Amino acid sequence: MISNHLKLVEQHRPQAQAISDQVAQYLAAGGQIAQLKSPPRNPLPPARSDKVDPGTVLKRKPKGLNWAERQALRKMADSL
Secondary structure (H helix, E strand, C coil), X not given: CCCCCHHHHHXXXXXXXXXXXXXXXXXXXCCCCCCCCCCCCCCCCCCCCCCCCCCCCCCCCCXXXXXXXXXXXXXXXXXX
């Protein structure tokens, strides 16, 4: 354990010793500890499908009015 907090290290020392004793007891009883290959850290996401649902309709925001269209709309509103 690497820590700058000696009090914290001393606080966890009995737990670490208990685990060490349990490992020693397991090995003395004929147990074996195997070093296995670690799993990949970030598995790749599933491949994207090339299928496009024909029922899907893209909903796009309509383009806003430009300055000339706004002026024409104001003139029409004023004439009413």
